[in-house]
Amino acid sequence: MAQKTSIPKGTRDFLPVEMLNREFIFDTIKMVFRKYGFLPIETPAMENLSTLMGKYGEEGDKLLFKILNSGDFLAKADDKLLSEKNSVKITRQISEKGLRYDLTVPFARYVVQHRNDLVFPFKRYQIQPVWRADRPQKGRYREFFQCDVDVIGSDSLLNEFELIQIIDEVFNKLKINTVIKLNNRKILSGIAEIIGHADKIVAITVAIDKLDKIGLENVNKELLASGLPQEAIDKLQPVIQLSGTNNEKIEQLKQVLNNSETGLKGIQEIEIVLEYINASSIKTEVELDLTLARGLNYYTGAIFEVKAKDVQIGSICGGGRYDDLTGIFGLKDVSGVGVSFGADRIYDVLSQLNMFPQAAMNSTQVFFVNFGKKEELYCLSIMEKLRSKGVKTEIYPETAKMKKQMNYADKKQIPFVVLAGENEMNEQKLTLKDMKTGEQKVIGIDELLAEF
């Protein structure tokens, strides 16, 4: 009996047209990264579990895909734990490797391990799949690509600006309208400091984020319910009601954070980045947004997030500055900043807006109908000439029925078809058919070569 064909849930096969569309995204992103001096690296799919465990919280540890040790893996396992069926503790005895969960931890490990071979500030990008044993759902996969770009070893804010330039250029090239949201972890720290409730910073940002939807009164009710005293809520009012242009927001924040050194430092950082932006020809709107608080414990300075304007979808790019990514692997005081492009979401945006370039652009350009052995050789010699000019061309490998061959060209969205039967051959000519218009003309070989 034949085996059933299926793949693990949450994983995907990619069809050629999907691959071409993904390639369009990745190539665009890579080309921009390169223009700013970033170079590619890759790390292995498998990392030692000692590298991965404890880096993503308890939940993250559970979501790591773990590789069973090779050979007689039970030989060294503890009898008592086996008889107790203690899956958690046995895991450590029968598995030493796991699949990468993100690109950040492997990158930190890489920087420390190869620090003597790298040029600092180290500007790298990395586009590779990651794996998470999450429950699969719409738009969430167990295998998906991350696309990270980071500068490590420099705390200059020019790096923040450069990442914004890159974001601007990538989404302009992809023709996606976006807004870049900008915040700074130090401003959030300053706010928590001023009101004396650093522990409530998440509740505060979540509440601020809801202002548009539920109104000021309800936001304040939520804050009270979260355990924040009325006095602190009063102090927060200018922050919650913060509005206007970036400059207006900054002026108001300067008042509120007047007594917080950290907060003022955060504002200063934002100002410097905005100065760079104003002096540049960046087209994308950059908006100071205090509700931006991704990965609070991780970032120490700038925080970025990019939203698509024309499609309802989460952020399509995000990141920030971190001051101690490599510390856990023994390299202290190395500051870095980076962003990650969400390839799957960008794919969804372009699909929904129907904005992928025609697959035809990247597929075969000229298809030769196969009329028989003699005609085949005639066609092959013309095809050699076309290919030496870089033209993508193919011939049907068999002398099949005309309808079948044209159907093949049609399904592959090939824009031009060459028909060269005995008549054409005798005159050293060929018939070129434009599949879009249906027009066809008899031309010489040189004329064909001149067309492409």
Added chain:
Amino acid sequence: MAQKTSIPKGTRDFLPVEMLNREFIFDTIKMVFRKYGFLPIETPAMENLSTLMGKYGEEGDKLLFKILNSGDFLAKADDKLLSEKNSVKITRQISEKGLRYDLTVPFARYVVQHRNDLVFPFKRYQIQPVWRADRPQKGRYREFFQCDVDVIGSDSLLNEFELIQIIDEVFNKLKINTVIKLNNRKILSGIAEIIGHADKIVAITVAIDKLDKIGLENVNKELLASGLPQEAIDKLQPVIQLSGTNNEKIEQLKQVLNNSETGLKGIQEIEIVLEYINASSIKTEVELDLTLARGLNYYTGAIFEVKAKDVQIGSICGGGRYDDLTGIFGLKDVSGVGVSFGADRIYDVLSQLNMFPQAAMNSTQVFFVNFGKKEELYCLSIMEKLRSKGVKTEIYPETAKMKKQMNYADKKQIPFVVLAGENEMNEQKLTLKDMKTGEQKVIGIDELLAEF
């Protein structure tokens, strides 16, 4: 205490320069594949173990990396097997997924699973890593890339020819001198048939292969030692001593295989492929080589192998025709032919011959020295103009010492450096330094733009 940084044995990190060199190889190969109408696909890193197990022999099953089931994986495991520590049988109860071992089995699964969405003959290429729990050694990794190109759904020999064209073009583009060895499984079957010892075909090809090294007498001794009777060895003499041009070999084989229908079919197939080659402008030598016998049980027609002429290394590309790849997944009678390019070995060949294009070609083209805040803004505006022309450019993110900045440009092999201090800025000029010659000149912004 800081964690030690290491990666699992047999796996690799890739540094930027290695990535650029690998990219050069993959881009060259992909570009040629595309020119012949092949399109990319990808499959997940993880496959169900039911898809993988039993496809690579007993040894292969052991070499599969298996993924531990998520959650409380021991809950459903058999108590008796656990107490017996039966690793083999327990594996099936605690692991359902494995990492892909090659691209061939996933491809067969893919073709069957998506047969209604594919256009046949289906021409695909696939470049992805595979994983094997082999013992790591020089040149053998536990994670390595395969680079496969196949046509499935056509038994026309034009496909064989097209693959040879692709091989020829790829290695010409990479500037590697090669010889393409060609054989046909049907010829080998014919030989086994004629001498009445089909079971000894491997011993026979191994012995023939040694003729140059150990001489005819010793070859015959080996054949005798392998259990082949003298009578059969006598019959084999014309095959063992087969020499001359491809045509001479074919004429001799026709005599020997006169009574084998299969053998003669194999010769005919070779002749047709050689006819295509003779009518083409293929530059690479193609040699009929009876000692070629890769994956005997797998291939049913043509067998290919490519050797680099100037470097001592195993084959750098190989493949053949298979008549029933998809049969195991329930799709019968689909013939295909394909080859696989050995990316790691090609990398080694180009390294040994020192034939990678300068990393500089792919890296940053112009580096701007950072003299301070004012000069920075001046440089940034020039850099915007360069980048909009597609020129790869970067600026040192900090106002560091000149030596440090030049050192950075040097290590990154950046060919041109721009120095724009206060003087240059006031005159709307800049100093362009050629890092190779050491020459420098003061030019205007427009002149700089015209240079690139």
